[in-house]
Amino acid sequence: MMWSWIPSNAALIRQLTLESAYLGIVPALLGLVISVPLGIACARWKWFYPPVLSAASILYALPSLALFIVLIPYTGITDTTVIIPLTLFSLCVLVPNVVDGMRSVPEPVRQAATAMGFGALRRLVQVELPIAVPIVIAGLRVAVVSSISLASVGQLIGVSSLGYLFTDGFQRDFPTEIVVGGVLVIALALVCDLLLVLATRLLTPWRPRRSRRAARDLAIGQPAAVLSGGAG
Amino acid sequence: MSFLSYAWNWLKEPQQWHGADGIPARILEQLGYTALSLIIAAAIAVPLGILIGHSGRGAVAVVNLANAWRSIPTLGLLVLLVITLGFSPLSWLVPLVVLAIPPILVNAYEGVAGVDPELKDAARGMGMTPWQQIRKVEVPVAAPLIVLGLRTGAIFVVATATIAAYIGLGGLGRYIIDGLATENYGEVAGGAALVVVLALAVQAFFILVRRLVVPVGLRQQGRPS
Amino acid sequence: MITFEGVTKRYPGGTVAVDHLDLTVPAGQTMVLVGPSGCGKTTTLRMINRMIEPSGGRILLDGQDIHQSNPSELRRGIGYVIQQGGLFPNRTIEDNIGTVPLLIGWKKSRARARARELMKLVGLDEQLARRYPYQLSGGQQQRVGVARALAADPPVLLMDEPFSAVDPIVRATLQDELIKLQADLHKTIVLVTHDVEEAIKVGDQVAIFRPHGQIAQVDSPERLLAAPADSYVENFLGFDRGIRRLSFLAASGLNLDDRTVVGEDTAAPVAAQTARDTGEDWALVVNAGHQPRGWASASDLDALPAGSAAGQARLEPYGHTFSVHSDSLRAALDATVLSPAGRAVGVDDNGEVVGTTTYERLRVAIHAAEEAEQRAAVDLAPEAAEP
Numbered sequence: 001m002m003w004s005w006i007p008s009n010a011a012l013i014r015q016l017t018l019e020s021a022y023l024g025i026v027p028a029l030l031g032l033v034i035s036v037p038l039g040i041a042c043a044r045w046k047w048f049y050p051p052v053l054s055a056a057s058i059l060y061a062l063p064s065l066a067l068f069i070v071l072i073p074y075t076g077i078t079d080t081t082v083i084i085p086l087t088l089f090s091l092c093v094l095v096p097n098v099v100d101g102m103r104s105v106p107e108p109v110r111q112a113a114t115a116m117g118f119g120a121l122r123r124l125v126q127v128e129l130p131i132a133v134p135i136v137i138a139g140l141r142v143a144v145v146s147s148i149s150l151a152s153v154g155q156l157i158g159v160s161s162l163g164y165l166f167t168d169g170f171q172r173d174f175p176t177e178i179v180v181g182g183v184l185v186i187a188l189a190l191v192c193d194l195l196l197v198l199a200t201r202l203l204t205p206w207r208p209r210r211s212r213r214a215a216r217d218l219a220i221g222q223p224a225a226v227l228s229g230g231a232g
Numbered sequence: 233m234s235f236l237s238y239a240w241n242w243l244k245e246p247q248q249w250h251g252a253d254g255i256p257a258r259i260l261e262q263l264g265y266t267a268l269s270l271i272i273a274a275a276i277a278v279p280l281g282i283l284i285g286h287s288g289r290g291a292v293a294v295v296n297l298a299n300a301w302r303s304i305p306t307l308g309l310l311v312l313l314v315i316t317l318g319f320s321p322l323s324w325l326v327p328l329v330v331l332a333i334p335p336i337l338v339n340a341y342e343g344v345a346g347v348d349p350e351l352k353d354a355a356r357g358m359g360m361t362p363w364q365q366i367r368k369v370e371v372p373v374a375a376p377l378i379v380l381g382l383r384t385g386a387i388f389v390v391a392t393a394t395i396a397a398y399i400g401l402g403g404l405g406r407y408i409i410d411g412l413a414t415e416n417y418g419e420v421a422g423g424a425a426l427v428v429v430l431a432l433a434v435q436a437f438f439i440l441v442r443r444l445v446v447p448v449g450l451r452q453q454g455r456p457s
Numbered sequence: 458m459i460t461f462e463g464v465t466k467r468y469p470g471g472t473v474a475v476d477h478l479d480l481t482v483p484a485g486q487t488m489v490l491v492g493p494s495g496c497g498k499t500t501t502l503r504m505i506n507r508m509i510e511p512s513g514g515r516i517l518l519d520g521q522d523i524h525q526s527n528p529s530e531l532r533r534g535i536g537y538v539i540q541q542g543g544l545f546p547n548r549t550i551e552d553n554i555g556t557v558p559l560l561i562g563w564k565k566s567r568a569r570a571r572a573r574e575l576m577k578l579v580g581l582d583e584q585l586a587r588r589y590p591y592q593l594s595g596g597q598q599q600r601v602g603v604a605r606a607l608a609a610d611p612p613v614l615l616m617d618e619p620f621s622a623v624d625p626i627v628r629a630t631l632q633d634e635l636i637k638l639q640a641d642l643h644k645t646i647v648l649v650t651h652d653v654e655e656a657i658k659v660g661d662q663v664a665i666f667r668p669h670g671q672i673a674q675v676d677s678p679e680r681l682l683a684a685p686a687d688s689y690v691e692n693f694l695g696f697d698r699g700i701r702r703l704s705f706l707a708a709s710g711l712n713l714d715d716r717t718v719v720g721e722d723t724a725a726p727v728a729a730q731t732a733r734d735t736g737e738d739w740a741l742v743v744n745a746g747h748q749p750r751g752w753a754s755a756s757d758l759d760a761l762p763a764g765s766a767a768g769q770a771r772l773e774p775y776g777h778t779f780s781v782h783s784d785s786l787r788a789a790l791d792a793t794v795l796s797p798a799g800r801a802v803g804v805d806d807n808g809e810v811v812g813t814t815t816y817e818r819l820r821v822a823i824h825a826a827e828e829a830e831q832r833a834a835v836d837l838a839p840e841a842a843e844p
Contacts, residue, residue, distance in 0.1 A: 061435045062428055063391035065408060069424035070235045072417070112543030115506055115615075116557050116605075117533035130547040145302045152305045153395060157412065163307055170311040170399070178315065182308040189303035206547045206589040 002176045013165075017184055020162040024148030025192065027083050031090025031143055036136075038091070039098025040124070049099060056092040064089070064150045068157050082154035082161075089150070090143035097139030101132025134207065137200045141193050148189040152181070162188075239425040242418035253406070255426065262403035262430060265393045266386065269328035273385055277333045278378060281340025285347075285374070286366055294341050301334040306392045314399040324396045331392050332385035339381025343374025375446050383438035390431050404430060458484040459505060459613065459645065464514035466500050466670070474500040475670035477514065482662075484519075484612075485643040489656040492666025492693075498649045500670070502615055505647060506535045518613070533557055536606030536644075540618040542598045544590040550576070550601055551586040557609040568608075575604035580634060596627035603635075607642075616648040620655065632659055653694060657682070657701065665690055679705040683830065703787035706826040708779055711789060711819070713803050713812025717741050721750060721768025728767035729758035739798050741775065742767050747809040749775045752798040773797050778804045781811050786826070790819055 006013065042049040067085035075081045105128045113123045155163025165181030168174075242248065249255050284290045306327065313323040347370050355369045371378070397405025407423025410416075459482040466475040475497040482488040490498040503509040504516060507528045516523050523531055544553050552559075554575055555568030563571070573583055579600040590598060599619060606614055620628040636659060639646060650656055656663045657678040664675040667689060674686040682702035685691040691698070719728040719740045732740035732755040740758070742750045751772025758770050776796035779788040781803040792801035793814055800813045 058432065058435070061387050061390075061431050063394045063431060065391070065394055065405075066424040066427045066431075069408065069420055070428075072420075073233060073235050073238065106541070106543070106546075108539055108541040108543035109545060111508070112537065112539060113545070115508055115532055115535075115537035115539075117529045117531075117560055119529050122560075127545055127547070131545075141299070142302065145299065149303050149305050152307055155307065156395070156398060156409070163305070166305070166308045166311045167398075170315060173315055175312060175315050178308055178312045182305060182312065185305045185308065186300075186303045190300065193299060193303075204547070206549075206591070208591045 001179065002174075005174075005176050006180060013180065013184070016160065016162045016164055016181075017188060019160055020148060020151055020185060021188060023079060023082050023086070023151035023154065023159070023161050024144060024188070027086035027147045028090050028140060028143040030083070030087045031094050032136075032140055034087070035091050035094035035098050035139075036129075039095045040102060042095065043099045043102035052095060056095060059088055060092040064153050065156060068154055068159075072157065077158045079159060081157070082151055082159045086147045086150055090147060093143050093146070094136070094139045097136050098132065101135035102128055104135055105131045130203075133203050134200055137196055137203075141196045144192045144196065145189040148192065149185060152185055235421055236425075238418050238421035242422035243425065248422070258402060258404050258406055259426070259430065262390070262393055262405075262427075265324070265328065265396075265401070265403055266389050266434065269325060269332055269389045269393075270382065270386055272325075273329045273332035273336055273389075274382060276329075277336035277381075277385075278340050281337045281378075281381070282344050282366060282371065282374070284337075285341040285344025286362070286370060288345070291341065291345065294338060298334055298338045301331075304331070306331060306395055307398065310392075310396050310399050319400050324393075324399065324401050328389050328392050328396070332389050335384035335388065336378075336381040339377045339384065340374065343377030343381075344370045346377070347373045376442060379438060379442045379445055383435065383442075386434050386438060387431070390427070390434055394427050458482065458519055459647065460517040461501070461504075462515050462517070464501070464504065464511045464516060466497070466504065466509065467512040473670055475504070475511070478670065478672065480664060480672060480675065482645060482647055484645050486661040487639055487646040487648060487659060488662045488664060489660035490647065490649045490664050490666060491651065491653055491656040493668055494651065496666040496668050497670030498664075498666050499617055501666075502617055502647055502649045505613070505615055506532050506537060533561055533609065534611050534613070536609075536611045536614040538599075538602045538606045538614070538616040538619045540622050542590070542602045542622075544598055544601055544605070546590050549587050549589060550581075550593070553590065553601055554604045554608050556605060557611075561609060571608060572604070575607055578607070578638070579604045595623045596631065599623060599627075599631060603638075607644075612645055614644045614646045616646065618650055619648070621650070621652070628655075635659060665693055679830075683827075700787060700790065703790060703823065704785040706786040706823065708781055708784045708786055708789045708803065710826055711781070711786070711803065711814055711822045713781070713814060714818065715810075715812040717800075717813055718743055718810055719753075719767050721745070721766060723767045725758045725761040725765045725767055725770065728753065728770075729755045732758065737800075739773075739800070740767065741800075741802060741810065741813055742770070742772060743810050744768075749778065749802045749804070749810050751775050752800075775802050778802045778808075781805055786819065786823060789814055793819060 038052070042052055064085055067088070068081055071081045071084055075084065109127065109131070110123070113127045118127065151161050152163030152166065155161055155167050162181045162185050165177045165184075169177035169181065243255075247254075251257070281294075284294055309327045309330075310324065313327060317323045344366075351369060351373065352365065355365045360368065393401065393403050394405035394408065397403060397409040404423050404426045407419050407426070411419030411421075411423060459480075461478045461480040464475055464478045465473070467473050478497075478501060480501075490501060492498050500509055504511050505518070505523070507523060510524075518531075544550075545556070548556075551569050551572040554572035555563075555565075558568040558571055559565065569586075573586060576583055576586060581597060581600050581604065585593065585597065590601070593601065599622070602619070606616075620631050623631065632655060648656075648659065653665075660678055662675060663678055663681055665673045665681070667673045673693075674681060674690050676684075679702065681690070682694060682698045682705070685694055685698070695701070714735070717732065717735050717737065717740050719731055719742055721742050721744055723731075728740050728742070732738050732753070738755040739752050740755070742753050744750050750768065751774055753767055753770040753772055758767060761770055774797060776798075777792055779792045779801055782805060789801055789803065793799065793816060796802070800815055802813055803811045805811050
């Protein structure tokens with residue numbers, strides 16, 4: 001490892017890290033924004049969910065590189081070419097979580113809200129969505145971590161990110177660069193993950209601290225969840 | 233031109249279908265890498281997952297593993313191994329296997345751990361040895377999730393194998409990488425289209441496997457809870 | 458006042474949950490709907506706040522057809538308590554209780570103040586106000602549910618098996634507290650339960666449902682126990698309704714015998730003679746404070762050495778006492794059955810002995826009470842035939 005390489009390329013490293021962050025976080029957030037109404041619709045109209053899940057499991061099975069390439073004739077070699085497929089992947093993970101989150105609202109609570117005179121919208125915003133938050137954020141964590149990691153693949157079609165350190169390191173036979181790139185991708189992903197865990201804690205002071213639910217929210221097999229819910 | 237027309241134009245050239253660089257050869261290569269990696273990964277991860285699920289020990293490690301694993305950049309891992317170890321089966325097989333293990337492991341674990349405790353209790357009460365409990369009760373009940381883990385693992389293996397063309401591996405990724413290098417978008421598109429079809433075919437295969445393997449009484453549309 | 462006129466609820470597939478129901482819930486009273494599973498009592502309840510819409514007939518709330526009001530607005534004026542509580546897990550206790558006030562536009566500070574008032578009313582420690590539901594026990598959560606239903610001071614309170622999910626001791630406490638609350642608040646309460654004991658304990662009026670949504674009888678608990686309309690009601694009330702009925706008859710009607718009571722300092726021979734005079738050979742020995750100590754038999758008293766006082770004799774335990782002023786004939790009967798001497802000791806509010814009962818005296822009192830009731834019923838219904 002040639003440690004001196006790091007400080008002398010600090011500006012580049014910073015730039016690439018920001019790009020990776022951008023290419024990872026934006027799709028996850030876009031996915032969130034789209035998945036919430038979509039998930040609410042799936043929870044509300046039960047017939048709607050299976051086709052959505054089937055579409056999601058088909059989409060999720062496709063390699064990201066292939067999807068980037070499919071978009072090139074339409075969006076060129078731009079950030080958008082990477083962001084769109086990653087957003088779709090995020091959707092695949094988030095929609096089931098939104099649905100699960102909505103379903104996690106205990107029926108007596110829903111009944112009580114209606115009986116007290118909550119209209120459907122108010123009940124959604126003040127009761128159901130807040131209760132769904134932990135499960136939704138669990139999905140968001142998976143989405144963010146996966147997106148940050150997958151964004152580096154975009155380097156192969158020329159969309160710049162920390163993946164540049166991999167291809168450049170490969171071409172120059174320079175392991176230091178690759179290791180730095182790898183460590184930064186992982187660190188970036190895990191930092192975002194941690195921030196989301198903290199956000200969950202802050203947003204849900206009403207949940208028991210030590211519980212089995214809390215432990216399972218480490219989002220085991222979330223992509224698997226997409227697949228099992230679809231064609232079975 | 234649209235993606236499909238690029239791809240189609242390239243695909244219909246007859247020379248793509250012959251020779252060592254021909255489509256059938258590449259498809260077989262990709263399937264070969266996929267199968268090999270999955271088998272090795274399954275051989276490691278399924279028993280391990282079942283054991284952890286049965287005994288409950290190491291569960292915390294599994295849970296933390298699942299999340300951390302997703303952050304590993306496949307391109308970086310491939311490239312690093314090739315540079316330090318040279319291009320050999322180790323440098324591509326290891327990443328393929330390593331990246332496939334977590335979903336298989338986690339799902340096997342969840343499958344066994346998620347077996348109704350009353351069922352496990354009944355099995356123990358009937359006098360089954362732990363091995364019998366695993367074989368006769370826990371694994372059959374966990375079968376859907378185990379197959380799901382394999383299916384998920386397959387997704388990642390197919391995707392990683394495609395990327396691995398960058399470090400010199402064969403398979404359908406070859407078209408993508410070579411096409412990008414020569415700025416032949418037709419080849420790139422053709423390769424991508426084939427990868428998509430292959431990925432879907434692999435998924436269909438596992439759906440079929442699930443139908444065959446999962447006992448009728450357990451077929452449910454459901455999330456791993 | 459709530460009126461059901463020919464209300465029917467039919468589900469697609471043919472199930473009739475409620476069948477042409479006519480029922481009047483008097484204002485300011487507790488009406489309990491009781492019946493077997495699936496009899497339609499919960500459906501009936503939930504039609505009042507339009508959680509379920511009837512297929513036929515109409516429901517009037519204080520003369521107004523509820524179908525003409527906006528459902529959400531209607532519900533804000535009706536309190537609703539359910540078995541599992543249904544507390545919002547994501548809100549603190551005080552914000553849970555203040556839900557409806559906040560909904561109708563109160564300022565947060567006012568809603569929270571009201572919440573604390575109600576917490577006191579239902580017996581919850583104010584310290585729990587900022588806690589979350591998961592931190593409370595089942596009984597505490599149920600109290601929060603009741604407080605929440607009362608927050609906006611609705612005239613009507615609907616309760617669906619509110620105490621079924623807690624253990625019997627907590628349940629009895631909550632029932633007692635509901636009775637006390639109602640004595641202060643005089644809400645129109647409709648309560649659904651499957652427990653006929655609860656219905657009798659808590660209800661001013663009880664409606665017994667047959668399976669499939671029809672009412673067998675609506676009456677006060679006393680009248681139900683005294684005069685069940687048919688064998689279905691009789692069976693539903695249970696085989697010991699005769700004894701349970703006694704809980705509605707006051708023990709103050711008993712003619713207690715005070716001749717058998719002797720002070721502990723009374724000379725033994727005198728006490729023995731007192732015991733024999735009553736023809737029973739037992740005397741109740743009391744202390745200086747006129748509180749019971751135990752029963753002494755005439756023969757034991759005779760066996761004492763000369764100069765002994767009654768208090769030195771071997772005393773049989775007197776079992777437990779009943780309060781003459783506040784207990785029912787059922788308590789008196791129970792005390793009599795439990796007393797080793799076959800006689801129960803009636804005490805006043807200070808614990809001082811008033812007198813003792815026998816089975817015979819109880820029988821007389823019961824008969825007298827029944828006659829009084831029948832006379833009262835005849836007075837109210839002059840056209841009814843004389844027995």
